[in-house]
Amino acid sequence: MNHKGEKPKGPGVIITKLPFQTGITASQAVNFLKKNLFDKQSNGHAVTILLKDGTLMNAGIIDVNKDTVEFYTGKGLKELFKSDLDDEKREQLLKDKETLLSKQYIADINLGDIENVF
Amino acid sequence: MERIDFYRELYYKELEEKRSIDSELNLSLTILTLIGGWLNYSLITFDYKISGNANVVFLAQCLLTGVFLLISVVLFIHTFSGIFEKAGLSPPRTYLELQLPNQLENYYNELVVYNNGDKGTAMEDYKAYLIDIHNLCTARNKVSNRSRRMSIDRCKNNLGMGMVLGISILFSFAYNYTHKAKPEPQEIKIMNPNN
Numbered sequence: 001m002n003h004k005g006e007k008p009k010g011p012g013v014i015i016t017k018l019p020f021q022t023g024i025t026a027s028q029a030v031n032f033l034k035k036n037l038f039d040k041q042s043n044g045h046a047v048t049i050l051l052k053d054g055t056l057m058n059a060g061i062i063d064v065n066k067d068t069v070e071f072y073t074g075k076g077l078k079e080l081f082k083s084d085l086d087d088e089k090r091e092q093l094l095k096d097k098e099t100l101l102s103k104q105y106i107a108d109i110n111l112g113d114i115e116n117v118f
Numbered sequence: 119m120e121r122i123d124f125y126r127e128l129y130y131k132e133l134e135e136k137r138s139i140d141s142e143l144n145l146s147l148t149i150l151t152l153i154g155g156w157l158n159y160s161l162i163t164f165d166y167k168i169s170g171n172a173n174v175v176f177l178a179q180c181l182l183t184g185v186f187l188l189i190s191v192v193l194f195i196h197t198f199s200g201i202f203e204k205a206g207l208s209p210p211r212t213y214l215e216l217q218l219p220n221q222l223e224n225y226y227n228e229l230v231v232y233n234n235g236d237k238g239t240a241m242e243d244y245k246a247y248l249i250d251i252h253n254l255c256t257a258r259n260k261v262s263n264r265s266r267r268m269s270i271d272r273c274k275n276n277l278g279m280g281m282v283l284g285i286s287i288l289f290s291f292a293y294n295y296t297h298k299a300k301p302e303p304q305e306i307k308i309m310n311p312n313n
Contacts, residue, residue: 008228010247011221013255016213021200024210048254054217056254116212118258 006104012054015115023052023115032117033064038072040094046077050116051109068108076105122245125252129216132259136213139266143198146273150190153280157183160287165294172297176290179283186280193273197266211262214255222248 017023024032036047038060046060049071060072060081072080080093093100100106161180166173195201202208216222225247229240 005232008225008232010251011217011225013214013251014217016215018200018211019198020204021210021212022204023212025204028206028210050212050214050258056251116210116258118261 009055012056013050015050015052015054024117026111026114029111029114029117030064033061033069036117037061037063040081046072046074048118049109049114050118051113052115053113062106067111069111069114070106070108073104073107076100076103079103080105122249122252125249125256129252129256129259132256132263133215135263135267136259139197139263139270142270142274143194146190146194146270146277149277149281150187150194153183153187153277153284156284156287157187160291164290165298168294168297172290172293176287179287179290183280183283183287186276186283190273190276190280193269193276197270197273209261209265211265212258213262214258216251216255 033047036045038046046058049057049059049069051057058074058077059069060077062070062072064070080090085093097106157180160176164176196208200208200211203210226240226244229243230237233239233243
């Protein structure tokens with residue numbers, strides 16, 4: 001079946017906070033993300049990032065910079081780490097960053113947009 | 119039973135638990151106010167002149183009640199608010215809920231368009247999305263509920279101890295009442311102003 005364009009993104013969730021709750025701080029997010037860097041060798045586990053607008057996304061964290069987080073998107077994780085893909089082909093794919101970006105296999109977001117990580 | 123029904127049940131169970139914790143907060147606040155008020159009243163109205171030993175026992179009772187009350191207040195604030203999270207003293211306890219029905223319906227319509235009008239496939243995609251989102255919300259809400267449940271239960275235990283000690287203050291009052299100095303009879307002399 002030929003699909004029309006990109007698969008639509010779900011509407012996310014409604015975030016309910018407790019009084020005086022501000023969400024996690026940038027440094028708490030950085031610590032958590034650094035602890036959960038995606039390990040390609042062991043097909044390391046992905047985290048779920050909740051953005052301030054209620055969007056939820058699965059992410060394999062590649063790198064945590066000063067203000068941004070680079071990660072494999074849910075789509076990227078599905079395509080790049082599927083079991084029938086051989087290691088050589090995967091390595092080739094992973095080297096070509098521009099293609100990965102254009103196909104939305106990897107993306108980056110600002111730390112400030114993150115509400116929570118789990 | 120469909121998978122979605124099972125996950126929906128779990129999702130609502132966590133939301134019910136959240137409501138139950140919130141209502142327990144109201145009860146705890148009432149008891150906190152009552153014990154605080156009773157402690158304040160006791161400290162003001164107690165007659166400290168009667169006996170030194172009674173004073174020591176009374177003040178020890180008040181001090182212990184105050185300690186349990188203080189711990190309860192901290193635990194109450196911890197359950198009620200996210201104030202300790204900012205300092206990193208508590209895990210983040212955000213609650214997640216499903217989006218509004220019209221947004222979910224819009225998403226279903228977008229999936230129908232994406233699948234070129236194939237409603238069957240769109241419904242399969244939609245169900246898969248709903249299962250994912252229910253599970254994510256349930257998992258997150260469970261973590262938040264567990265942390266809040268722990269602190270509200272501890273708060274209630276401390277309030278229980280505070281109540282017992284608060285009631286024991288009544289014995290000090292009873293002692294005070296029974297040992298009250300009786301007024302000594304006074305001799306009144308009536309004098310004739312003409313003498």
